[in-house]
Structure formats: structure tokens, C-alpha cells
Amino acid sequence: MQIRKNKIYIGDVPVSAIAEKYGTPTYVYDENKIRENYRRALNAFSKYYPDFRFFYAVKACNNPAIVNILRQEGAGIDAASVNEILLAKSVGLSGEDVMFSGNFLSDDDIRRGLKSGVIFNLDDPSTLPRVLKFGKPKILSFRVNPGYGKSNVGEFVTNAGPNAKFGVHPDQVMDAYRAAKKAGIKRFGAHMMPGSCITEPEYFTFITNLMMDIIGKVGRELKIHFEFIDLGGGLGIPYRPGEQGLDIEEAAKQVSAAFRAKVRQYGLKPPRLMMEPARYFVGNAAWIVGKVHSVKRSYKKIIGTDIGMNTLARPAMYGAYHHIYVDGKENAKREKVGLCGQLCENTDFWVKERNLPASIKEGDIVVVENAGAYGFAMSYQYNGRLRPAEVLVNGKNHFLIRRREEFEDMIRNTTVPGYLKK
Ligand SMILES: Cc1ncc(COP(=O)(O)O)c(C=O)c1O
Numbered sequence: 086m087q088i089r090k091n092k093i094y095i096g097d098v099p100v101s102a103i104a105e106k107y108g109t110p111t112y113v114y115d116e117n118k119i120r121e122n123y124r125r126a127l128n129a130f131s132k133y134y135p136d137f138r139f140f141y142a143v144k145a146c147n148n149p150a151i152v153n154i155l156r157q158e159g160a161g162i163d164a165a166s167v168n169e170i171l172l173a174k175s176v177g178l179s180g181e182d183v184m185f186s187g188n189f190l191s192d193d194d195i196r197r198g199l200k201s202g203v204i205f206n207l208d209d210p211s212t213l214p215r216v217l218k219f220g221k222p223k224i225l226s227f228r229v230n231p232g233y234g235k236s237n238v239g240e241f242v243t244n245a246g247p248n249a250k251f252g253v254h255p256d257q258v259m260d261a262y263r264a265a266k267k268a269g270i271k272r273f274g275a276h277m278m279p280g281s282c283i284t285e286p287e288y289f290t291f292i293t294n295l296m297m298d299i300i301g302k303v304g305r306e307l308k309i310h311f312e313f314i315d316l317g318g319g320l321g322i323p324y325r326p327g328e329q330g331l332d333i334e335e336a337a338k339q340v341s342a343a344f345r346a347k348v349r350q351y352g353l354k355p356p357r358l359m360m361e362p363a364r365y366f367v368g369n370a371a372w373i374v375g376k377v378h379s380v381k382r383s384y385k386k387i388i389g390t391d392i393g394m395n396t397l398a399r400p401a402m403y404g405a406y407h408h409i410y411v412d413g414k415e416n417a418k419r420e421k422v423g424l425c426g427q428l429c430e431n432t433d434f435w436v437k438e439r440n441l442p443a444s445i446k447e448g449d450i451v452v453v454e455n456a457g458a459y460g461f462a463m464s465y466q467y468n469g470r471l472r473p474a475e476v477l478v479n480g481k482n483h484f485l486i487r488r489r490e491e492f493e494d495m496i497r498n499t500t501v502p503g504y505l506k507k
Pocket residue numbers: 142145163186244278280281282317318319320361362363364365458
């Protein structure tokens with residue numbers, strides 16, 4: 086995003102043109118930015134550890150156009166469900182290009198996951214006998230919960246450590262792999278996901294050491310060759326102005342050095358190093374373009390827009406900060422106001438107080454930053470406020486990559502028993 090002569094552009098397209106052509110609210114992705122983010126991270130990690138691969142965690146933004154960009158860049162897919170495996174397949178990725186990291190799997194998940202031939206990453210050793218009832222995954226890993234988790238997004242998002250629902254307790258990891266080996270599984274990997282939006286390289290190093298001390302012992306004692314070790318996602322981005330981003334070069338350097346040292350210490354055959362971020366690739370590569378519908382002066386001055394918690398759940402869900410720009414008014418005098426969406430819930434009053442241009446008025450275009458990860462993917466239809474459109478920008482060009490929902494989308498899949506129609 087750039088501000089040229091006081092007007093906001095995404096790529097080379099003015100947001101006013103996007104609002105006019107596609108309506109509001111609309112998610113707008115910058116293809117070049119996604120590619121830049123991916124390449125910066127890949128270059129850093131593969132420089133220090135050449136046998137390196139990213140699997141994109143498609144849950145963060147599952148638009149097939151975006152997934153195709155990351156596939157073109159060489160990413161595999163981290164899938165949380167069978168439908169995400171199918172999504173990967175729809176863009177041409179299957180088998181060992183896809184890692185199935187679901188949790189609390191149903192028999193149907195297991196059956197369909199096995200049929201797809203993807204890497205199975207089990208969240209709990211108790212799932213293994215259930216998997217074996219249906220077949221043997223070609224390659225199996227366990228999601229290790231190394232006992233620590235960290236989140237710069239809020240405590241709710243912490244996905245490892247004693248309070249997380251995820252992963253195998255370190256004391257159970259040896260037995261989990263032993264059982265898998267005994268059952269005849271021949272190929273192994275290992276996985277963890279211990280952080281969300283982490284901007285301190287040292288944390289990744291700390292957690293790598295912790296993981297490798299768990300997995301190294303398993304490899305040594307059970308004589309298992311880990312074909313890959315996946316250190317999860319969590320590469321952080323700054324959300325607030327002035328916040329420090331992750332020094333990716335430093336993270337890659339430190340993590341690779343720690344990883345190599347542990348591989349040597351435990352006498353392991355060097356595994357492929359993998360990570361499965363999402364936010365780092367797509368987070369800062371999308372904005373929501375919305376409109377001001379009214380300026381209300383009541384107990385406070387409140388700016389009513391068409392971007393609600395149904396459009397962007399993160400602020401209401403876990404207090405996340407998203408910076409807001411007003412097209413044409415970035416240099417204007419500011420005052421403290423609130424900002425909200427159109428839902429009948431007070432959590433939709435998602436900015437209680439922010440310095441925004443004092444002259445903001447009906448019809449102004451607002452642009453919400455860093456909306457690419459866990460943005461559209463978490464949007465929903467509450468109050469009949471339907472999901473927004475998604476647009477991809479590449480330089481001067483723009484493409485509709487998901488149409489705005491309409492009334493038919495709200496009642497699609499419903500049926501009314503005949504007697505209720507009388
Ligand atoms: C298993 C798993 N892998 C990867 C990710 C991606 O995380 P991030 O977007 O923080 O990189 C997530 C996000 O929740 C996850 O649950």
C-alpha cells in the first residue's frame with residue numbers, strides 16, 4: 086500500500102477505483118507483496134539450511150488464487166482438515182506436498198486422509214490405533230507439544246504449552262514413535278507449532294533446541310530417521326505502527342545453527358528442515374477496503390463502517406490491533422473517535438478509541454491494514470451481513486477472486502420441511 090498525493094493505492098490501483106468497481110467491504114491482496122514475503126523468508130532459511138521447505142498453512146487464507154501463488158513459489162500445504170487437503174489437490178498439490186495436521190480426527194477424516202496419500206501428522210498417540218484400523222500412512226509424524234508456547238496475538242492463540250489443546254506431551258513422544266515403528270510404519274517426520282506472531286528470533290532458537298532434545302533422543306534410541314522436522318509457523322509481523330518486525334535473516338541463521346548442532350549432538354542423519362507459516366506470507370499483503378456509512382455523535386463520536394467483526398473477526402475475538410487509514414485524509418487533523426461495523430453486538434464496536442481524521446464523513450473510504458491472515462478466512466454471515474468480495478491486485482491489474490455473497494448464499498444448504506410452509 087502506498088499513499089500518493091494523499092490517495093491510497095494498493096499496488097498501482099487506487100482504493101477508490103476498487104470500491105467503485107467491486108463495492109465494499111472488499112479484501113484486496115497484493116500478489117507482488119505475497120511473493121516478496123515468501124522469497125525473503127525462503128532465501129533466508131535456504132541460505133543457512135539448503136534442504137529447507139515451507140508448507141503454507143492454508144487456514145490463514147484459503148482463496149485458491151492465493152494458494153496458487155504460494156504453490157508457484159514452491160510451497161507445500163499444511164492442511165487442517167480433509168477439505169483443506171481437497172483444496173490443495175484442486176491447485177495441484179497432493180501426496181507428500183501436503184501435511185495433514187488435523188486434531189481430534191473422526192474416522193471419516195482418517196479414512197479420507199489416508200486415501201489422499203498425504204503426510205499424516207498426529208496430534209495425539211491415541212489416534213494411531215484408529216488410523217491403523219484403516220491403513221498405514223506412508224509417512225507419519227507426531228505433533229509434539231514441547232511444553233512452551235508463545236503468542237504475540239493474545240493468550241487465546243497460544244497453541245503449545247500446558248494450556249494448549251494441541252500436541253503430544255514430551256513424556257509420551259518416545260512411546261508414540263515406538264508404537265508407530267512396531268506397527269510397521271517405515272517413514273517418519275516430527276512436528277511442532279509453538280508460537281504465533283513471534284518477532285523475537287531467540288524464541289525460535291529456544292524452541293528448536295527444546296524440540297530437538299525431545300526428537301533427538303527418539304531418533305537415537307529407536308534408530309528412526311526423521312525425514313523432516315517441521316518447526317511450525319508463527320513467523321511474526323508487526324501490526325502497530327512503529328512495532329518491530331521479525332528479523333528473518335537472524336531467525337534463519339540462529340534456527341539453522343541450533344538445528345545443525347542438535348542433529349550432530351544426537352547423531353541424526355540430517356532431516357529436511359520445514360516450517361509452515363502463513364501470517365508472514367499473506368498477513369501484510371491484504372487490506373480491507375470499506376466505507377463510512379454514518380458518523381454518529383452520541384456518548385462518543387462513532388464512525389459506522391461496513392467493516393464489522395463479521396468481516397474481520399480478530400479485533401473482537403482477541404483484541405487484535407489493525408491500523409486504519411482514511412483515503413484522502415491521511416494528512417488531516419485528528420481526533421479520538423470510535424469505529425464499528427453494522428452488527429447488533431457491541432463487540433462489533435471494535436475500535437473503542439483511535440486518532441482518526443476529524444473530518445471523516447459518510448462515503449469516505451477506510452482501509453484496514455494487515456488483513457491477509459485470518460481475515461476473510463474467519464469471516465461469517467451473522468445478521469445477514471454476508472461475506473465480502475476478494476480482489477487480487479498485480480501492479481495495475483486487478484481480478485475478482487471471490488464474488489461478494491448474496492442472499493442466496495445465506496439460505497443455500499437450508500431446507501424447510503413442507504409442513505412449515507403451510
Ligand atoms: C498447525 C499450524 N501450523 C501453522 C500455522 C500458521 O501459523 P502462522 O500464521 O502464525 O504462521 C497454524 C496457525 O494457527 C497452525 O495451527
